Amino acid sequence: MNRPRRPEETALSASIRDVARRAGVSLGTVSNVLNRPDQVGADSRERVLAAIAELRFVRNESARQLRAGTSRTLGLVVLDIANPFFTDVARGVEDVANDAGLAVILCNSDDRPTKESAYLDLLAEQRVQGVLITPTADLSTHLESLRRRGIPVVLVDRRATGPGQCSVAVDDVLGGRLAADHLIQRGHRRIAFVGGSSGLPQIQERYTGVVAAVREQWGAEESLTVFAPEVLTVATGREAAAQIIGMPAAVRPTAVICANDLLALGVLQEMTRHGVRVPDECSIVGYDDIDFAAAAAVPLTSVRKPRQEMGRRAAQLLLDEASDEHVHEQIVYEPVLVVRESSMARRSTARGERTA
Amino acid sequence: MNRPRRPEETALSASIRDVARRAGVSLGTVSNVLNRPDQVGADSRERVLAAIAELRFVRNESARQLRAGTSRTLGLVVLDIANPFFTDVARGVEDVANDAGLAVILCNSDDRPTKESAYLDLLAEQRVQGVLITPTADLSTHLESLRRRGIPVVLVDRRATGPGQCSVAVDDVLGGRLAADHLIQRGHRRIAFVGGSSGLPQIQERYTGVVAAVREQWGAEESLTVFAPEVLTVATGREAAAQIIGMPAAVRPTAVICANDLLALGVLQEMTRHGVRVPDECSIVGYDDIDFAAAAAVPLTSVRKPRQEMGRRAAQLLLDEASDEHVHEQIVYEPVLVVRESSMARRSTARGERTA
DNA sequence: GGTGTTCAGTGAAACGATTCAATGGCTGAT
């Protein structure tokens, strides 16, 4: 094979052997300079470093990893890289990982099990130190097989089912309840829930919370309408809103709870486009409290999660799994409702069946 | 070392050798099944596949890479992972890379040269097939050394200086001009430019475009005020807006051109918070046209770039660098001004020195 | 002078895959 290289590229990569020869020392000494510089005499160290610089030596990480048996990377698999919630989580992960000298391989499963499992295979082949993942709906069997192979896994934004694994999540039932309580308290009697059809438990729990609140305070749930778009994006949020707008005024919800902020922004856009006044004619509550929620056309009321902190904590747990006295932890953060204009309808308007 | 493993983890990783033994064939045959399955007899292939499944064999990518000399990854280094512009680019890159069977290592330099060079070192050690990068201001010498080492580099959202490299960029001078022309045409006579102080050429070119437009149409540039926050985020956008709001009404700009949409959103927020009506008292134009621009409190006029397409094209160029008849290309896309409400001031209000 | 202890430095033996020249068996042509 050895496809011929263009002339200027000849000195492709010096190996540790070349460095040793150039510096007039042995292989082992070069390796020591690289890994335990203080155990090497000052003069040889100088010579080795000089040789490294002259030859532009760059350590071959594959070889290092093969021999040492341990990699310097960690995998992060998210559901939607375009959702700022996940990039915020990623920044948290990155902070901790970098401090520990690890690189993060960021993978975007797009909520598709096939993409997810392809990425997990890849991460396994790369022998990453561990995997942080917000899995698609059915906790893939791949996860279990990763763990069986000794690769630690920490779930992010998703509660572990058993005690045998770590997870960093948010009490989504509470989150859903907060959103619903808030709206009910402000007099809403017909509410829509815009969730997802992919069956993510996070989303289902948010719905559970909403239902619970509605049950307690209404005694019945006849006015809770549910929309389940394929994916949770701005575009599908718009579609859901179009449906809502199409409903006869007598049954049309006066408030919408969205399973995430992207949906909420979509709903808001479509309402605005059709002249439905938010929050006067329809209130909106989002979820995640991404930064853009506050900057929306009508600033969004949203359920706040500690996004970056979640990433940091998850990464710490993952690193901790390497230690022998590690015990699995299921962290659950309490979400907080941040009330903004999108749900501040004047009580008179929102209350009941349009007064008359 | 060989730190003792917990019992259930014993069968950590079967090697190709174990598979061979189990299947009763040689090493080479297993490798062939993995890499050229059609050159292997049907029955041995069956047996090997069975053994792979039973032993839960996962190829060790480090070993593969060490021997084969070629990796299956590519690096993408962006300035700000929290900026949706870059996640859109990343999706484009991912599309192309996945189709080619490559994984993407996504790195966030945070516009800090030290982080950037640390990541470049890491990518070099990983022997990635190539690097896509939006570099920090001073095209780091690291880039040149990567290229000298035979690792292809493609610049993203930044024009290559010489013909010796590929780049995918946007005509930012034109972009700046479009923004300024639009505002000038609408009667604005005092404009602010909110850029960045890090010296990114993309930003400087946008400024150049603005200045050119102003020169041509005004004959002088006395009313172009420049703000240069440290970084280009929503938060610094707010700060710039606070300064603008603090200016005496007689000299306060009636329109703001922002170097990206995050800044624009920040400016918009702060204006709204202080009761400055957008666009009536102050128009705003952003840059990049991220999805959230259209969803803003006042939908943002913005300079649109083909974000995902840029990522795709860049990745294609990178893959093409491997071929021998590759010629370096500098792609320049034409930006388009998307006019929305944030710059639709009623002409009477916007025009001139407040009529009276 | 012998003995013991440090300290630097050495180099062979892994790690787990891929590659490639060599081997052996078979088919069909001569």
Add this chain to the structure above:
DNA sequence: ATCAGCCATTGAATCGTTTCACTGAACACC
């Protein structure tokens, strides 16, 4: 019967690093 040609298969050599048992040299101590 022989041989060329083909195919599936083999296994040793190799990639670039780390590790570790080992060698000398220098020094201190009795």
